[in-house]
Amino acid sequence: xxxxxxxxxxxxxxxxxxxxxxxxxxxxxxxxxxxxxxxxxxxxxxxxxxxxxxxxxxxxxxxxxxxxxxxxxxxxxxxxxxxxxxxxxxxxxxxxxxxxxxxxxxxxxxxxxxxxxxxxxxxxxxxxxxxxxxxxxxxxxxxxxxxxxxxxxxxxxxxxxxxxxxxxxxxxxxxxxxxxxxxxxxxxxxxxxxxxxxxxxxxxxxxxxxxxxxxxxxxxxxxxxxxxxxxxxxxxxxxxxxxxxxxxxxxxxxxxxxxxxxxxxxxxxxxxxxxxxxxxxxxxxxxxxxxxxxxxxxxxxxxxxxxxxxxxxxxxxxxxxxxxxxxxxxxxxxxxxxxxxxxxxxxxxxxxxxxxxxxxxxxxxxxxxxxxxxxxxxxxxxxxxxxxxxxxxxxxxxxxxxxxxxxxxxxxxxxxxxxxxxxxxxxxxxxxxxxxxxxxxxxxxxxxxx
Amino acid sequence: xxxxxxxxxxxxxxxxxxxxxxxxxxxxxxxxxxxxxxxxxxxxxxxxxxxxxxxxxxxxxxxxxxxxxxxxxxxxxxxxxxxxxxxxxxxxxxxxxxxxxxxxxxxxxxxxxxxxxxxxxxxxxxxxxxxxxxxxxxxxxxxxxxxxxxxxxxxxxxxxxxxxxxxxxxxxxxxxxxxxxxxxxxxxxxxxxxxxxxxxxxxxxxxxxxxxxxxxxxxxxxxxxxxxxxxxxxxxxxxxxxxxxxxxxxxxxxxxxxxxxxxxxxxxxxxxxxxxxx
Numbered sequence: 001x002x003x004x005x006x007x008x009x010x011x012x013x014x015x016x017x018x019x020x021x022x023x024x025x026x027x028x029x030x031x032x033x034x035x036x037x038x039x040x041x042x043x044x045x046x047x048x049x050x051x052x053x054x055x056x057x058x059x060x061x062x063x064x065x066x067x068x069x070x071x072x073x074x075x076x077x078x079x080x081x082x083x084x085x086x087x088x089x090x091x092x093x094x095x096x097x098x099x100x101x102x103x104x105x106x107x108x109x110x111x112x113x114x115x116x117x118x119x120x121x122x123x124x125x126x127x128x129x130x131x132x133x134x135x136x137x138x139x140x141x142x143x144x145x146x147x148x149x150x151x152x153x154x155x156x157x158x159x160x161x162x163x164x165x166x167x168x169x170x171x172x173x174x175x176x177x178x179x180x181x182x183x184x185x186x187x188x189x190x191x192x193x194x195x196x197x198x199x200x201x202x203x204x205x206x207x208x209x210x211x212x213x214x215x216x217x218x219x220x221x222x223x224x225x226x227x228x229x230x231x232x233x234x235x236x237x238x239x240x241x242x243x244x245x246x247x248x249x250x251x252x253x254x255x256x257x258x259x260x261x262x263x264x265x266x267x268x269x270x271x272x273x274x275x276x277x278x279x280x281x282x283x284x285x286x287x288x289x290x291x292x293x294x295x296x297x298x299x300x301x302x303x304x305x306x307x308x309x310x311x312x313x314x315x316x317x318x319x320x321x322x323x324x325x326x327x328x329x330x331x332x333x334x335x336x337x338x339x340x341x342x343x344x345x346x347x348x349x350x351x352x353x354x355x356x357x358x359x360x361x362x363x364x365x366x367x368x369x370x371x372x373x374x375x376x377x378x379x380x381x382x383x384x385x386x387x388x389x390x391x392x393x394x395x396x397x398x399x400x401x402x403x404x405x406x407x408x409x410x411x412x413x414x415x416x417x418x419x420x421x422x423x424x425x426x427x428x429x430x431x432x433x434x435x436x437x438x439x440x441x442x443x444x445x446x447x448x449x450x
Numbered sequence: 451x452x453x454x455x456x457x458x459x460x461x462x463x464x465x466x467x468x469x470x471x472x473x474x475x476x477x478x479x480x481x482x483x484x485x486x487x488x489x490x491x492x493x494x495x496x497x498x499x500x501x502x503x504x505x506x507x508x509x510x511x512x513x514x515x516x517x518x519x520x521x522x523x524x525x526x527x528x529x530x531x532x533x534x535x536x537x538x539x540x541x542x543x544x545x546x547x548x549x550x551x552x553x554x555x556x557x558x559x560x561x562x563x564x565x566x567x568x569x570x571x572x573x574x575x576x577x578x579x580x581x582x583x584x585x586x587x588x589x590x591x592x593x594x595x596x597x598x599x600x601x602x603x604x605x606x607x608x609x610x611x612x613x614x615x616x617x618x619x620x621x622x623x624x625x626x627x628x629x630x631x632x633x634x635x636x637x638x639x640x641x642x643x644x645x646x647x648x649x650x651x652x653x654x655x656x657x658x659x660x661x662x663x664x665x666x667x668x669x670x671x672x673x674x675x676x677x678x679x680x681x682x683x684x685x686x687x688x689x690x691x692x693x694x695x696x697x698x699x700x701x702x703x704x705x706x707x708x709x710x711x712x713x714x715x716x717x718x719x720x721x722x723x724x725x726x727x728x
Contacts, residue, residue: 017726043638047637047638047727050637050723050726050727051466051723051726051727103567103725104463105463106569106570107461107463107570108566108567108568108569108570108725109722109723109725109726110463110464110465110466110722110723111463111464111465112465113465114465115462115463115464116462116463117460117461117462117463118460118461118463119458119459119460119461120458120459121459122461124569124570126567126568126569127568127569130564130565130568130569131490131565131569133490133493133494135493135494135497135498136490136493136494140486140489140490140493143486144486144487144489144490147480147482147483147485147486148483148486148565148569148571149569150571151482152482153482153485153486176497199458
């Protein structure tokens with residue numbers, strides 16, 4: 001019998017992960033050989049350390065929080081309850097722990113601590129088309145994917161016509177999926193997913209693919225599910241989708257629940273406070289700045305060619321990303337990098353410092369500013385956030401600091417006609433918008449000349 | 451209706467314990483998935499080949515020809531008076547199945563790692579699926595075996611009734627190997643390389659090209675601890691109508707059951723943490 005009206009109950013859930021394990025570089029031949037002989041044992045320990053956290057937990061929570069243990073909490077002290085029929089949204093910046101929480105609730109990865117209970121049949125959609133095989137026909141893949149998602153064969157049979165109808169690929173049902181266009185494949189996969197009828201549904205950002213029309217169809221279908229008493233947990237970077245689907249939202253930050261409340265309140269708090277909307281961020285206090293004994297991050301700034309700090313850029317002009325950091329211990333060769341993310345949470349690129357002066361060379365202590373220039377006419381219009389990472393390449397390879405969503409900027413197209421959109425005035429999709437060199441070959445010129 | 455309300459399942463998610471009981475009930479609930487994954491394996495295996503399922507006959511046939519020439523004609527191995535081709539055919543057919551199923555079962559988690567990170571279903575399905583899928587190849591290769599039996603005029607005896615025992619034993623061997631090695635293979639790609647020579651070592655560890663009677667008496671018990679010996683000798687006795695060599699079969703079954711159960715428990719222990727280990 002269903003006791004109480006809860007569907008999901010999470011109590012003090014925590015999950016530890018190890019930070020990138022270090023490989024020591026050997027200094028001479030003898031130690032290299034000894035190292036190589038010992039490596040099977042070392043590899044085995046490393047293997048165990050990925051799932052066995054007893055050593056870390058023995059150090060106590062204070063040591064883990066201080067970052068001394070080589071592990072960090074991807075999730076910590078997560079507690080919440082979802083009522084039956086409620087739609088809960090999960091938001092937060094990249095690396096806040098949303099995906100990890102979904103994976104724990106989906107039973108893909110176990111928690112290190114705490115517990116969760118789910119009452120009712122559970123389906124999780126972290127990806128569409130899981131298990132699709134290119135050699136099988138559309139029909140066979142519907143059955144395979146449906147059973148992978150947890151349906152029984154009879155259920156798939158019953159819903160088969162509806163699935164095919166929803167996907168719009170009925171003519172190609174007996175064609176191997178490898179001959180499908182990627183759009184058709186996504187539509188078929190979505191159609192299967194949309195016909196799941198579990199009591200509890202967990203959905204990750206899967207709606208980010210597929211065309212706008214199809215996305216709307218899927219959102220409608222999910223809303224229908226909500227009305228019929230289905231409990232939903234939905235992760236998205238798209239605030240409109242969250243606002244439309246969810247009654248209540250959980251804001252995660254650094255693996256912890258930062259805010260839990262009605263959708264409107266949490267979304268607006270997130271948009272005003274959480275999202276970095278400034279063009280610079282500083283860490284004036286060295287002791288608390290990201291980094292360790294080798295280097296500490298001081299500031300990150302976005303600037304235009306004329307040196308002005310800005311958060312809005314003309315799409316045709318370059319954007320400078322300045323990383324200010326202090327090297328405290330000399331002798332390490334460092335590699336500053338940053339990555340760009342768009343507002344759908346898609347990683348546009350990772351940029352690695354190529355400056356010849358310091359590449360592969362040990363740096364003496366001092367203050368450094370590494371600047372990477374994103375060329376004009378490369379990014380699409382939109383909002384981009386920046387993650388910065390400083391790597392040590394030698395003598396050991398490791399991450400000195402890694403900060404997500406540090407700064408953000410917006411690109412604007414003034415429609416003057418000399419940007420990559422040319423004379424096109426409408427909505428132009430695409431992750432990037434580079435200016436291409438175009439040529440035209442024709443025989444009319446020759447005809448005109450002759 | 452009332453029944454349905456009673457059946458609302460509660461999923462409990464907790465940190466992994468060191469050892470957990472097997473959940474065969476859950477495995478049963480996923481039998482439809484089993485069916486379609488096996489189907490996928492079978493269909494994908496021979497996709498875009500000209501000969502298709504004929505490969506299931508060609509592979510053992512070529513091996514048979516090579517063994518007959520090298521071990522039968524050149525080395526003239528003692529086979530207790532049985533024609534060499536017949537002697538080795540009854541062993542090669544089950545061995546081809548076992549070695550193929552072993553290899554793909556050990557690699558099953560590596561091959562399915564994309565799925566591992568995206569969806570939950572009992573992980574035990576991964577190593578078991580190829581073991582079942584390869585049975586199709588095995589059944590087809592039986593045509594070759596039956597042809598050879600008829601050619602040599604072998605008449606079936608009552609021994610044939612014991613065939614299911616050896617069929618089960620034959621399926622249990624690669625399943626055991628898969629359970630022990632698949633979770634290890636996901637972290638250590640060494641498994642794939644070690645598998646190649648382990649298979650050929652295993653082949654010579656069992657009486658496939660030679661007769662078990664060549665093993666000195668004092669080593670027979672140790673020899674019989676290898677479950678493959680029991681399977682091969684069992685097949686030989688069942689198909690050719692010689693005495694059932696229980697002294698090889700019983701120790702083999704015991705070892706196999708022990709390894710299978712412990713392998714399943716080990717797999718159960720590893721399955722929840724596999725994703726974090728990739």
